[in-house]
Amino acid sequence: MLREGDRVQLTDAKGRKSTITLKEGGQFHTHRGSIDHDKLIGQPDGTAVTSSGGTAYLALKPLLPDYGLSMRRGAQVIYPKDISQILIHGDIAPGTRVVEAGAGSGALTNWLLRSVGPEGHVYSWEMRDDFARIAEENVVGWHGRKPENWTLAVGDVAEAEVSDVDRVVLDMLSPWEVLEKAESILRPGGVLIGYVATTTQMSDFVEAIRERKTFTEPEAWESMVRGWHLEGLAVRPDHRMIAHTAFLVTARKLAPGTQAPRRKFKPSKGQQALRERKARQAE
Numbered sequence: 001m002l003r004e005g006d007r008v009q010l011t012d013a014k015g016r017k018s019t020i021t022l023k024e025g026g027q028f029h030t031h032r033g034s035i036d037h038d039k040l041i042g043q044p045d046g047t048a049v050t051s052s053g054g055t056a057y058l059a060l061k062p063l064l065p066d067y068g069l070s071m072r073r074g075a076q077v078i079y080p081k082d083i084s085q086i087l088i089h090g091d092i093a094p095g096t097r098v099v100e101a102g103a104g105s106g107a108l109t110n111w112l113l114r115s116v117g118p119e120g121h122v123y124s125w126e127m128r129d130d131f132a133r134i135a136e137e138n139v140v141g142w143h144g145r146k147p148e149n150w151t152l153a154v155g156d157v158a159e160a161e162v163s164d165v166d167r168v169v170l171d172m173l174s175p176w177e178v179l180e181k182a183e184s185i186l187r188p189g190g191v192l193i194g195y196v197a198t199t200t201q202m203s204d205f206v207e208a209i210r211e212r213k214t215f216t217e218p219e220a221w222e223s224m225v226r227g228w229h230l231e232g233l234a235v236r237p238d239h240r241m242i243a244h245t246a247f248l249v250t251a252r253k254l255a256p257g258t259q260a261p262r263r264k265f266k267p268s269k270g271q272q273a274l275r276e277r278k279a280r281q282a283e
Contacts, residue, residue: 002040002047002059009066010035010049010057019062019070030055064114067142068107074134075104078171078195079245081225083111089250090167090191094119098167099185101125101157101178106135108171110142113150121149123165125157127172160185171195176208183214186253194249202247215251216260222247 002008002022010018010028020028026037033053040049040059050056062070065080078086086108092098094117103109103126112122126132132154140146153160157170158181167190168182175194182192192215194205202220209218226241254260 002043002045002061004037004041007062007067008040008059009062009070010059012055012057017066017070019066064110064142068110071105071107071138071141072134073105074128074131075102077105077107079242081223081242082195082245082248083108085221085223085248086169086193086195087111087115089248090169090193092116092167096120096167097123097162097165098169099123099125099157099160099162099165099182100169100171101160102127102172103132103135103152104171105131106138108169109135109139109150112169113139113143113147116149118149121151123151123153123160123162125153125155125160127154127156129154157181165190167191167193169193169195173201174204175201176205179208179212183212183253188253188255190253192251192253195246196249197246199247202249205249209249209251213259214254216254218249218251220247220249 004022004024006022008020008022010020018028018030022037022041024038024041028035028037030051032055033051035049035051035057040047045061047059048056049059068077068080086092092112092115096116097120098112098116100109100112100122103124109122109124116122124135126135132152136146136152139150158178160181163185164187165185166187168186170178170182170193175196186192192209196202196205206218206220209215222244224241224243227238229236229238
C-alpha cells in the first residue's frame with residue numbers, strides 16, 4: 001500500500017521515469033498534465049494513474065538500483081553492473097567489515113550496507129566534505145535514518161584507525177597511494193578491490209600491488225551490459241548499451257611472511273624478440 005512519505009517512481013508508455021515523494025494534497029506536474037498525489041495514496045504498489053492530460057503512468061516503489069540512478073549526485077555514481085561485480089567478487093556478505101574510499105554519492109555505500117547487514121560494518125572515507133554530505137543525504141534518504149552499522153569520515157583513508165577488516169574498496173584517482181594503509185588494515189585473506197576509470201590507472205595500480213609482494217596476483221576486468229529489444233518477433237539487441245564505465249582490480253592479502261608462487265606469463269612474440277635483440281647487443 002502506498003502511503004504519504006513513500007518514494008514512488010512513475011513510468012510512462014515510453015519508459016520515461018520520474019521519482020516523487022507522496023504528500024497529501026501534493027501534485028506532480030508534467031508537460032502532459034498533473035497527477036494528484038491523493039490518487040496514489042492508499043492504492044496498492046504497482047497501480048496505474050492517469051494525468052489530467054490523459055497520459056497513463058505506472059506507479060511503483062523504486063528498487064535500490066532505481067534509487068541509485070535517480071538520487072542526487074556529487075561524484076559520478078558507480079553503476080549497478082559494477083556494484084554487482086564488487087559485491088560478488090568481493091564476497092561481501094552479512095557480518096563483513098568493509099572500508100570504502102571514497103564514498104562519492106553513496107550508491108555503492110547503500111549496497112554495501114545492505115550486504116553486510118546489521119552484524120557487519122561499513123567505514124566510508126571521503127576527501128571532499130560536499131561529497132560526504134551528499135552521500136549521507138542519499139544513504140539516509142534510502143534507509144530513513146543514518147544506519148548504525150555505518151561510519152562516515154571526511155578525510156584521507158590513510159588516516160583510518162580501523163584494523164583487521166575483511167574488505168577494502170578503493171574508488172579514487174590514485175589508489176596505489178594508499179596501498180600501504182590498505183595492507184595494514186586488511187586481515188590475511190582479505191580482499192582488496194580497486195575501481196579505476198582508465199587503462200593507465202589500472203596498470204599503475206596493478207604494478208604497485210605486485211611490487212609490494214604482500215598480495216596475490218591481481219586480476220582485472222570490465223563488465224558491459226546490453227539490453228534487448230523485444231517486440232513480437234522483432235527480437236534484437238538494443239542499439240545502445242552500458243559499455244565501459246571502469247575497470248575492477250582485485251587481489252587478496254597474504255599471510256605475514258608468505259611469498260606467493262610467482263605467476264608465470266608466456267611472453268609475447270614482441271617481448272621475445274626484444275629480449276633476443278638486447279642479448280645480441282650485450283655480446
